[in-house]
Amino acid sequence: MFEAVKLVIGIVRPERVNDVLEALYRAEVRGISMSRVQGHGGELEVVETYRGTTVKIEMTEKVRFEIAVSEPFAQATVDALCDGARTGEVGDGKVFVLDLEQVVRIRTGETGREAVTPVDET
Amino acid sequence: MSGPDLVRGISAGDTAWMLVATALVLMMTPALGLFYAGLVRAKNSLNTFMMCLGAIAVAGVCWALLGYSLAFSKGNAFIGGFGYAFLRHVGFAPRSGTHIPQLLFMAFQATFCIITAALVSGAVVERVRFGPFLLFVALWSLLIYPTLAHWVWGGGWLAAHGTLDFAGGVPVEMGSGFSAFAAAVAVGARKDYGRKPLLPHNAVYVLLGAGLLWFGWFGFNGGSGLSTGHASVLAFTNTLLAPICTLLVWFLLDVRSGGRATAVGAATAIVVGCVAITPACGFISPMWAMALGALAALPSYALISWRPRTRLDESLDVLGAHGLAGAFGILFIGFVAQRHWNGVSNGLLYGHASLLDWQLAAALAGPAYAFLGTYILLRAVSAFTPLRASDHQEALGMDVAGHGEQAYTHGEGTILVTAGQETPSHRSRISAQGPELSPAGTPTTPS
Numbered sequence: 154m155f156e157a158v159k160l161v162i163g164i165v166r167p168e169r170v171n172d173v174l175e176a177l178y179r180a181e182v183r184g185i186s187m188s189r190v191q192g193h194g195g196e197l198e199v200v201e202t203y204r205g206t207t208v209k210i211e212m213t214e215k216v217r218f219e220i221a222v223s224e225p226f227a228q229a230t231v232d233a234l235c236d237g238a239r240t241g242e243v244g245d246g247k248v249f250v251l252d253l254e255q256v257v258r259i260r261t262g263e264t265g266r267e268a269v270t271p272v273d274e275t
Numbered sequence: 276m277s278g279p280d281l282v283r284g285i286s287a288g289d290t291a292w293m294l295v296a297t298a299l300v301l302m303m304t305p306a307l308g309l310f311y312a313g314l315v316r317a318k319n320s321l322n323t324f325m326m327c328l329g330a331i332a333v334a335g336v337c338w339a340l341l342g343y344s345l346a347f348s349k350g351n352a353f354i355g356g357f358g359y360a361f362l363r364h365v366g367f368a369p370r371s372g373t374h375i376p377q378l379l380f381m382a383f384q385a386t387f388c389i390i391t392a393a394l395v396s397g398a399v400v401e402r403v404r405f406g407p408f409l410l411f412v413a414l415w416s417l418l419i420y421p422t423l424a425h426w427v428w429g430g431g432w433l434a435a436h437g438t439l440d441f442a443g444g445v446p447v448e449m450g451s452g453f454s455a456f457a458a459a460v461a462v463g464a465r466k467d468y469g470r471k472p473l474l475p476h477n478a479v480y481v482l483l484g485a486g487l488l489w490f491g492w493f494g495f496n497g498g499s500g501l502s503t504g505h506a507s508v509l510a511f512t513n514t515l516l517a518p519i520c521t522l523l524v525w526f527l528l529d530v531r532s533g534g535r536a537t538a539v540g541a542a543t544a545i546v547v548g549c550v551a552i553t554p555a556c557g558f559i560s561p562m563w564a565m566a567l568g569a570l571a572a573l574p575s576y577a578l579i580s581w582r583p584r585t586r587l588d589e590s591l592d593v594l595g596a597h598g599l600a601g602a603f604g605i606l607f608i609g610f611v612a613q614r615h616w617n618g619v620s621n622g623l624l625y626g627h628a629s630l631l632d633w634q635l636a637a638a639l640a641g642p643a644y645a646f647l648g649t650y651i652l653l654r655a656v657s658a659f660t661p662l663r664a665s666d667h668q669e670a671l672g673m674d675v676a677g678h679g680e681q682a683y684t685h686g687e688g689t690i691l692v693t694a695g696q697e698t699p700s701h702r703s704r705i706s707a708q709g710p711e712l713s714p715a716g717t718p719t720t721p722s
Contacts, residue, residue, distance in 0.1 A: 212688025
């Protein structure tokens with residue numbers, strides 16, 4: 154049976170990470186990876202000077218969330234990312250939603266929708 | 276004692292020790308910078324360290340020009356005069372009551388004013404603007420510190436009534452602690468305070484800073500006898516004996532509350548122990564110094580554990596570590612001072628009850644003056660220029676926003692700007708990007 158699973162990728166400001174996590178938690182989204190990345194989304198550059206060396210910071214620090222969810226959760230996840238990460242200034246980030254061909258939960262071998270459904274801890 | 280080059284009345288031994296002690300105390304301010312830098316987030320670590328270096332520059336200059344005179348020249352009971360302004364009459368002749376040149380005495384005392392101003396920054400790191408803070412430091416090191424120093428050391432009203440303060444319980448410890456309290460109120464909490472954890476980014480810096488502070492404190496306390504005499508030896512030794520007990524008790528308090536002794540707690544304990552013994556070091560016996568070190572851990576531990584649960588973002592707990600421990604030490608002298616050890620006065624337990632009255636007066640008046648004075652000065656500064664960085668700058672980090680540098684660079688994603696390309700507009704872009712600066716003291720509401 155075909156079960157739509159989406160991969161939601163959100164790239165956000167590091168200082169908004171806690172707000173994003175809070176929003177995701179409220180949206181009951183579980184199962185999150187995050188990593189530190191560097192990116193450029195058209196922000197004005199920052200200039201730094203170390204003695205005689207002046208540099209422009211072209212790539213700024215961002216945090217990348219990767220969240221695999223079953224279809225009904227996809228919109229809630231996108232909303233949570235946007236609500237948590239938005240400041241209104243240039244450089245707030247992007248959200249990408251991709252179809253996911255296959256998901257496997259390593260522990261059990263479950264695939265598809267089951268693999269992204271949180272386990273009730275008992 | 277005096278060699279051919281020595282002015283009459285100068286002791287070579289005392290002078291040699293005080294030269295070393297002055298350098299030791301100056302080192303405490305960069306050590307404090309390291310201690311504070313470790314306690315803040317990585318994105319604010321340079322700015323936090325720079326507050327301490329800024330205090331060296333600004334408080335140091337103010338002290339040489341006028342502060343020293345206001346503290347130590349003849350004046351009234353409240354404040355000194357202008358007799359030593361611009362270091363007039365401050366030369367190789369001995370400071371009265373000592374056998375060291377007054378010039379050296381001035382330098383030694385300068386290092387005290389500097390570290391006290393630097394300590395206050397701990398209350399407001401991670402959001403206060405560098406320039407306005409240094410403006411405050413200038414005013415503070417002319418109007419607050421010299422007054423408190425004059426009260427206990429410069430012939431002011433507390434000294435006249437016999438208040439004992441060996442190395443700075445009133446001007447340095449309570450002065451910084453209660454000024455920090457007022458500064459935290461005047462500047463307001465960090466945007467993220469109470470909303471997300473604001474953790475020390477490098478506990479090893481904190482430990483190293485605390486270790487260097489303790490090392491420097493031997494000059495701070497041991498030098499406050501201004502000699503190589505008994506009082507200095509007692510003060511020096513008590514600077515070992517009190518903090519070792521604080522450290523041990525702090526381990527136990529940590530174990531009792533969380534099951535484990537913590538490293539940041541240990542660093543805090545060293546500072547608290549050194550602070551508590553500071554006023555008392557030359558006045559109480561070694562055994563009482565150990566008792567003081569052990570007991571002083573209790574109130575400071577309680578305050579430092581409780582304060583983060585309040586709305587008061589006194590970020591690095593200057594009030595708990597310095598203000599409260601300093602008050603504890605000042606009061607402790609009133610109970611256990613022994614003329615047998617200090618040659619000056621007994622405390623309550625040794626038959627001289629009135630000493631405690633004037634120790635209590637110091638423990639009330641010093642904090643009151645420091646708190647009110649600091650609050651008024653910061654409100655005055657904020658009338659001219661905002662004290663706080665904008666929310667955007669605070670989020671970006673004070674290192675990049677305030678100094679155009681980061682503590683931990685890797686060079687990836689950066690482009691070298693050649694000299695010809697650089698234009699002044701580059702510099703202004705970062706401040707232009709964020710929203711308008713928020714007015715000083717805007718109350719932040721942790722949700």
